[in-house]
Every structure is written in structure tokens, then in C-alpha cells.
Amino acid sequence: MNAPDPQLQDDPYIGRYERSAGHGAEWWRVTLSDRPQMYRIEHGRDEAPANIDTVVDLENLKSKLQKWHREGFLRPGDKEAPVAGEGRNGFLKDLKRAAPGKAIFATLSQPDHATTLIGTVEMPLGHAGPLVPRLNPAYLFPGRFADILQDIVENRRVMLIGHTGAGKTSLIEQVAARSQHGVLRANMNGQTTIGDFVGFWTVKGGETLWVDGVLPTAMREGLWLVVDEIDFAEPSILAVLTAVLEPHGRLLLKEKGNELVAPHASFRLFATANAVGAMSIYRHLYQGANLMNEAFLDRWRVYLMDYLSPEEEAEVLMRTLGARITPPMANTLAAIAADCRAAFAREDLASAFSTRRLLDWADLMLRSGDPERAAGPAIYAKVSAEDAALIRSIIRHHIAFDD
Numbered sequence: 001m002n003a004p005d006p007q008l009q010d011d012p013y014i015g016r017y018e019r020s021a022g023h024g025a026e027w028w029r030v031t032l033s034d035r036p037q038m039y040r041i042e043h044g045r046d047e048a049p050a051n052i053d054t055v056v057d058l059e060n061l062k063s064k065l066q067k068w069h070r071e072g073f074l075r076p077g078d079k080e081a082p083v084a085g086e087g088r089n090g091f092l093k094d095l096k097r098a099a100p101g102k103a104i105f106a107t108l109s110q111p112d113h114a115t116t117l118i119g120t121v122e123m124p125l126g127h128a129g130p131l132v133p134r135l136n137p138a139y140l141f142p143g144r145f146a147d148i149l150q151d152i153v154e155n156r157r158v159m160l161i162g163h164t165g166a167g168k169t170s171l172i173e174q175v176a177a178r179s180q181h182g183v184l185r186a187n188m189n190g191q192t193t194i195g196d197f198v199g200f201w202t203v204k205g206g207e208t209l210w211v212d213g214v215l216p217t218a219m220r221e222g223l224w225l226v227v228d229e230i231d232f233a234e235p236s237i238l239a240v241l242t243a244v245l246e247p248h249g250r251l252l253l254k255e256k257g258n259e260l261v262a263p264h265a266s267f268r269l270f271a272t273a274n275a276v277g278a279m280s281i282y283r284h285l286y287q288g289a290n291l292m293n294e295a296f297l298d299r300w301r302v303y304l305m306d307y308l309s310p311e312e313e314a315e316v317l318m319r320t321l322g323a324r325i326t327p328p329m330a331n332t333l334a335a336i337a338a339d340c341r342a343a344f345a346r347e348d349l350a351s352a353f354s355t356r357r358l359l360d361w362a363d364l365m366l367r368s369g370d371p372e373r374a375a376g377p378a379i380y381a382k383v384s385a386e387d388a389a390l391i392r393s394i395i396r397h398h399i400a401f402d403d
């Protein structure tokens, strides 16, 4: 054997990396290549000749070394690497030990702060007032909403995305109704100007007055602000919003001599959108919606809200309409809604079928005793003739008519 090449010995990466595989040893060997700045790597099992033999540069080698380390390949004398797969298997165990569950809440609220339980989450109570939304006793909080509720407690910025009528706005409103928080809404689809949003100067009785827009009003008074259809917002509004997306982010009112508005502890910021992020594939259905850049989206927790399941929707129908509707009727109506949504997802239908629409149709048919007549003003008149025809056939598939 030749004397070891000094250059070779100095190189920190050279050597044989081994792991024992059930039936012997598997190895990677790293040597210097004939080509300058390059390494030769070989792979094999036991004493068999190498089955991989290639040349890589240093960058490439470093990433390979990391991968080998993860897989449990070690040089004799190197510090012990985790057994292959252990990191993978141990991750969830470690996480379960670390997951604080409700403990975070304790650090955010005073011990004597009154709370109310919504689902499984303890929500701090606000104060009654005219802006607290009306409570809908029929509203259903499925267990999957718990993460959103916990985010509200922790003062995270929550964006709810989903099809029209999936329940984005009502979720925020019903949490606010139960926890007594006032809600302001600003719709970005053409109605809200930067002046409405931030504030403006006006002249009243010869005096020049500043009028706060919805954002500083909500921040100062500890209200919950819902920015609806944020994917339609003008860039100037998005720029202002970005500043307050951090939990304690303050608003700079440039127009008012650079006054700083600090957020009240109860202030919360929400956004809703139909065609953002994971919903972008449906952008053609929501004409005019803007793509939101990822840096902006990364400042939010973005939740994709799907329609309620047929079982949940049947329950909402019964809770809303009470004894007037039987469980089989509720199940049939929920199944019709589910079929219409499936047709919408396949793009056979151009119009979405919201829970709002279903509740309204059910209410009207209970009054008239005629599902077809009720479908006129509740459904057919709102959609194209082709959509109406397809929805009619879906309804007839589920309900046998006398004619």
C-alpha cells in the first residue's frame, strides 16, 4: 500500500462512510478525483466492487454527506448519527411532548380574564355593544375550526379562503357573537377607498376634522376587522395592511401628521377571499380577483374553508328550521347541495351552491309546500338557463315529483 497522501489526509471529507444493513455493510467512499476541486464517490455493499462510481464537486458532495448522515452512514470514529429512520419516527413523539395545547392561552390573558368556551377553545370575552353580531343559535362549529379559534386567541392574522357561501364571514361573526366582540367589515370589491379604510380630512362647520377610517377605528377600539374579498383590494390598501399584520404592528397615519395608532389588545384582523392561494385554480370564476404574492400571504394563517359536509349541513338545516323539517328531508336537501357542488367542481355548473342558498330554498319550500316553485326565486332566477336546467335535473334525481 502506498503511503497516505498528505493532501488526502487533510481533507475533512475523505473516507469511507458505512452503515450496517441487516445483511452486511453498505458504504460510500469519498476520495479526491484526478480533476482539480472534484471528488470521486463510490457506493457498494460489503467487499463487492462499487456499483456507483462518479465525480462530484464540493457543493454536491456536501449535500450528499448530509443525506448520508441522515441515512445513518458514518466514518469509523465519527460521532454517532441517529439510526436511519429514527429521526423520522421520533419527530412526532417529540412534537407531542412539546405541543403546548391550551397553555399558550395562559400567557396571553390575565388569570382573571373572563372567557367563554367555543367548541374546545377558551375565548376571552369582550363587551356587549351595537357592533357585536347577532348570535345564530343554529350555527355549527365543527371540530376542524379549533385551530382557527386558537389563532384568534393568540392574535394571529387569519385569512379564510373558499367558495362563496362556504361560511367564511359567518365563522368570524359567530365567534364574535359568542365572545361579545364588535365587528367591522370592509369589502374590497369596489366599494372601499383608501380614505374609507385609513381616514380622511373633512370640513365641518368651518373646522377641519380628521375622520378615522375602519382600520384605525378597529385598532383603537379593539374591534374585529374583517377585510372581505381581499383579493380585490387596491395596492395602496394592501400596503397599509402589511404594516399592521404583525401582532403588535402599529399603523402610521401619514395623512394625519404621522400619528401612530397602536392596536388595542382586543383588536383582531381577518381577511376573506375566494380565489387566493390554494383557491387560485378557481380564479376564472371570480372575475377581477388579483393574485396575492406569497410574501403577503406568509403574513397570514390561511385556512381553506370547504362547504359543510352533507351530514353537517343536514344538521344546520334542522337546527335552523326546527321541527318543520324531518331528518330524511334535511338529508335529501343536503345531498342535492352536495351534488350541485360536485357539478360546480367539475365545471358542469357555473354557479356555486352556498349553504345560504340551501337554507333559503328550504325555508321557502316549507312555506309553499312546493320545492320546484321555491327553487324559482331561491335558485333558478339567480343562475343561467343551462345551470337552472342541470340543477332541476339534480333535484329531480333526489325528489320524485307527482307529475
Ligand SMILES: Nc1ncnc2c1ncn2[C@@H]1O[C@H](COP(=O)(O)OP(=O)(O)OP(=O)(O)O)[C@@H](O)[C@H]1O
Residues within 6 Å of the ligand: 138, 139, 140, 141, 142, 162, 163, 164, 165, 166, 167, 168, 169, 170, 171, 272, 274, 308, 316, 354, 355, 356, 359
Ligand atoms: N357552520 C355553519 N353553521 C350554520 N350555518 C352556516 C355555517 N356555515 C355557513 N352557514 C350559513 O351559510 C351562510 C353563508 O355563509 P357566509 O356568508 O359566511 O359565507 P362566505 O364564505 O362569507 O361567502 P362569501 O364568499 O359569498 O362572502 C351563512 O349565512 C350561514 O347561514
Ligand SMILES: [Mg+2]
Residues within 6 Å of the ligand: 168, 169, 170, 228, 272
Ligand atoms: Mg363573506
